Amino acid sequence: MRCQPQYDGSVYIWLKNKQSCLLCGETTDTPQPICTPCESELPWLGDQCSVCALPLPMAGLCCGQCATRPPAFERVLAPWAYDFPVDTLITRFKHQAKWPLGRLMGELLAQSLQHHFDEGLERPDALVPVPLAARRLRQRGFNQATLLARWLSKPLAIPCEENLLRRTQDTPAQQALDAKARRRNLRQAFAVTPEALLHNRHLALVDDVLTTGATAQALARLLLDAGAARVDVYCLARTPKPAELA
Structure with a gap:
């Protein structure tokens, strides 16, 4: 039959x-x-600071800020400058819940990171998304950094530890503040989960955009103080604004 x-x-x-x-x-x-x-035609990030990925006129240089006051994180890796159409794609992903756009950028970021690993970049032990304030999480319904970390985890074979960091305070948006206010804004805003085991671990913070680097600096310092050996930053895009990490 x-x-x-x-x-x-x-x-x-x-x-x-x-x-x-x-x-x-x-x-x-x-x-x-x-x-x-x-x-x-995407705004691929070209010559940049070897630490914070700030766009520079020549390759192999370190920006003045990182040279004089090295940040707590080891290195920022971002494939694009925060320019059209990447800026629009990120905005639509974050504020209009256009997840396919975020997934697309996450897959391209994974390819970029894998290329760096193939070229000798040290692979981290875990991906750690930047936590979102509770109020903003309720409004948005998701944390874009967590989604990106999950989308990076499988193709890169790196575990995502999305509960390692937590946001302890809702704070005003960083973009509306000057450098001094940003540092005050972030003081005591984050905490490491008490049961987290960080001793001598290499961690990579995951976020959508690096602007001044203040948030990355605060979180990297927190993780290092808790026992981590190294902290890198993986993000979709880097703005041309100089870092304000002190």
Whole structure:
């Protein structure tokens, strides 16, 4: 007895299904839903500070801030400058819950990080998303840093420890404050989960954008004081604004 139906038509093979580019709508055969022209035109971060990834006019340099007052974190890795269309994609991901855009950027970030690992970058023991304030988490419904860390975890084979850090205070948005107010704003704003084991571990903070670096500095210092050996920062984009890490 034959169990399979007779069918002579074409068979739909989902693995070979063509995708549409999320930026221009054109059909693409690439693994991610972005066509090659759109991917090549993204604002890829070029010459940058070897520590904080601040855009610089030449390669192999360290910015004045990092040279005179080295930050607590070891290195920032970001594939893009915070410019069009990446800035728009991040905004739509965060504030309009356009998760496919965030997933696309997360996959491209994973590819960029894997390239750095292949070139000799030390692989961290865990990915640690930057915690979101409780009020903002209720309003938004998700933490974009947590989603990014989860999307990076599987392709990079690095565990995501999303409960290692917690936000203890709701604070005003950093963008509206000057450097002194940012430092005061972040004081006592975060804590390490009491049961966390950090002794001599290499950790990587995950966030969407690095602007002044104040949040990354506060969290890196907190993790190092709790016993971590090294802290890196992985993010989607770096703004051209100089760091204010003191």
